[in-house]
Amino acid sequence: MNQQRTLHIEGLSVAYQPGSPVVDDVSLHIAPGEVVGVIGESGSGKSTIAMAAMGLLPPQAIVTARHLEVAGNEMLGAGPRELRNLRGRVASMVFQEPMTALNPVMRIGDQIIEVMLIHGLAGRRAARERALELLELVRMPDPHIRMRQYPHQLSGGQRQRVMIAIALAGDPALLVADEPTTALDVTVQAQILDLLMELKDRLNLSILLISHDLTMIGANCDRINVMYRGKIVEQGPPAKVLSNPKHAYTAALVLCAPGPHIPPRSRLSVVSEAMAPNADTVDVPPEVLTYEPDPLQPETFLSFDAVTKEYRVPPFGRVQALKGISLGLRRGETFGVVGESGSGKSTLARLALRIESPTSGAVRYDGIDIAQLRGAALREHRRRVQIVFQDPNDTLDPRHPVGRSIGEPLRAQGARANEIEERVRACLNLVALPAEAAERYPREFSGGQRQRIAIARALVTDPELIVLDEPTSALDVSVQAQVLNLLADIQARTGVTLLFISHDLAVIRHLSHRVAVMRHGELIEYGDTATIFSAPREEYTRQLFQAAEPPQGRNAA
Template sequence: MVECGDEDFVSPLLSIRDLRVAFRTEAGPFEALHGLSLDVARGRTLALVGESGSGKSVTAQAILRILPRAAAITGGQILFEGQDIARLPADGPAMRDLRGQRVAMIFQEPMTCLSPLHTVGDQIGEALRVHTEASRKEARARTREALAHVGFPDPERALDTYPFELSGGLRQRAMIAMAIILRPALLVADEPTTALDVTTQAQILALLARLQEETGMGILLITHDLGVVANMAHDVAVLYRGRLVEAGPRDVVMRAPGHAYLRALLHAVPRFDMAEGERLTPIRAARAAIPPARSGAPDAGPILRVEGVSKTFTLRAGRAWDPPRLVRAVADVSLTLPAGKTLGLVGESGSGKTTVSKMVMRALAPDSGRVRFDAGAGPRDVHRLGPAELFAYRGQAQFVFQDPYASLDPRMSVRQILCEPMEIHGLPRAQARARARELLAMVGLEAEALSRFPHAFSGGQRQRIGIARALALEPRLLVLDEPVSALDVSVQAQILNLLKDLQAALGLSYLIVSHNLAVIDYMADTISVMARGRIVEEAPRAALFRGPAHPYTRALLAAVPDPSLDHPLDFAAVTGDQSDPARWPSPFRLAPDEAGAMVEIAPGHRVRHGAALDRRVA
């Protein structure tokens, strides 16, 4: 049981006692929660920490009484304001009155929780109309106020936009507006910032802290990010396989973790102060059969050059009578990736990172500029390749997707997933099947997994299958788009170590797109920072993190939540203005449509400056 301290402990807002939840399976009942007890006090935040599968989300679903049909509360109490809601019918009027009005929830992935068929304004206003007698006009006005309250730049326009037209950060703000429009007493936030970049994450965390201060609501914060815990929680509860293994005030738990599991979680997190060559320590080591390193001299020169590429998209304006908008996603971007090395591409959501990666893979064509790939026979323009050359390029450059759940066909077995690209490229079926077994061993999975389907694997195992598929054709280049953002910290450590080992053994070159700066620090040799479609700073990894020069880079680093309590986030400094070129100080400030120029301030360290008069180094 969490001891929250002070008078808040006398009358907790939420008190869970000996809660047990079981799932019906073909093999019999599976108990997901084993006698869980914890308290959430008014005006305080309890962080519920643990890996995927530890029971965090099941706890949230039990509180809201939205468990899957195969699950049931088999024992214990859930006391909310003194009432045992575990005994209420899940679909009865009493629970419907509680949901949204007194207890609200922010879900992990706003894109799948918001209806794509209804505007943001209608969805937020619906919560108000369901629980009150507000008219449509009143609901629209209250919704506009809620959107302004959570920091929407244009609340009036947002009322008539659809979720797919918003960035991840704005979608999450819309979910928060929906959750707080009725001023609930308890907010359950299930991984509310997992898919967000660091600056947007910091803004969302600051928003939650401000709303808590204004309303006095209690927050149950479910997360695997220990940096978020260190900066948001008053109290911490650690779950391991459905059991509470450690609990107490944040300062006590984080400074002197008593349980080995929490200590292992802390060691699995990438840190900026890691020594050269130091490896992450996963909680459970994965035994991967890494092949022996390839012999021979490394390739000379870059394997990939992106030369001045630009890309513009046309977007719907919002209302039918408004003209369409042109959005410049990428503007004159140039990158160089030496063979056998790792280039990290970082920036906020919407900065253009993924658009660049798609142009490298020839999934998008640039409006101008070119992408040149050199597999050893000389550089070739990727977007001018003929059919036969393009077919060969598809085997030499492979993509590892962000979401291991959506990137694997649920109707195909692992054997089919791995063999398909090899058979398309002409490998006989028997050889493809033998190669599939080798690939699974290479990423630390047993051969018996070949006959199973994606739904039977955890997120980390699915990402290993995705990596195995990318390696099937023995590529030279891997483009990795947020390869670990959907995974908890312990699985992240396994995947990152695996990628390092495979690169050393196979001589692979990596282009890693990520908003997680700690991951980039651990993996990359050189780093390019993107803002508003432009590269604003590029440098060797050590130089960039030791002495960031551009104000946008410094803002990104300042927004990273550190698990150490000695380095708290300065929420007041994270305003959202750091990505606006017009607000950057001289000599970095850029006028609208101004390209600026990259200026070398140290060997290999270049920064984008504004007008010609400012292109000087102090």
């Protein structure tokens, strides 16, 4: 046993079929009070390491290791009862999506209390008092009230605070955080990460932080491990690894991450080259560093004129989602919209699509109030304006080949079968997928490929405007770069206008020509992207940008 290491993994391999490891001879360790990151794409094996550390791998997993210890306890070979005793008391886990992990029919307080009762750490009265202390520890507002609430009554950030409180209830030595902030807005992400770092210092907690967010991993970890195809291909202090990567895959990740060095529009060739099998070096073509946006046509064709949108929300009465919004989109530009959850971003998109109509004010397309459109005129507007959602899994019908899903908008418009087939093939080509992909089903594609299919479906009607609602937030960093490159390329070739909604400020900064900042249904400021980011006029905008910046000092070079 190694008492000096909270987590000691040496020579870990995991397979589900003999000879096909998903984790291949991995070694890493975490000292008390240390934060160690693991970064890699989906399928790289990073979550499998987390599951192995927690003893949560399924029975069919073939697991071998020279050491797999948590706080001196050997996890490999431990029986079900022993593992149950270790989980929560020795090691705990915070998952990516708390709404899935929390019990929807149990009050928050009872879910925290349950951990202490199961492990015999306290009686019910003492456990209730400790649960309240834990909610205060994770800086939950009004903890006495939250104790009696259910998960659906909390915000995303509050639910993640509850997950952290549950994870701490057994006073563990190791906290495994698997993508703990991916689904959260930038300011909430910063709050959760600040909380984890504060708890680490206060409790001398060891943290295994797993993510595909390179900036977040680099800013918060003492050491990082880069995984590729089941192996750790590079490890060391973040400043050293990220400033001078030795492996081609690490270099590709650095290039893919939206940042000051390279705009996403110019990365795809670099990523493709760096991701070649067995590549161990990567050359950056000079043209990658010389991106200039295409000149814009200045015509404003979509305008929001003093738009207000209200909803009736029992028991609160009428709630304003948008409050007097006025802005305009120009042909051929990418217009970014940023803001926290509840800021009104998606409501703005629904009004542009004419899914909903404003309570007051007008949304005008080529000078026509689209709320007045009916019949053929409304169908024509919906041909001209399309949308790509965040998760293609929710929008592609799993029962049908993707070619049918792509062609559905044309079918609704009354197009002939041969026209639909020809247009589907053309759109698949436009998103860099082969024509034969039309005959395959969504489950046969990767996440990035499914998002390409969703983009092809949006393009099939030859629209003038595409609304993109968080289209890359669920994707790994290199896949995100490929999709963003694809969108920029499509815009250059077709002249389509993009309304890009996101909470990822780095993506918005490097993809958008102009940007609008929203908060609580109000337009805080908008204008040229470079100007807004370099010299924001409003205090809220400055706070939003500061929340997205890596903390200074801890991992500075």
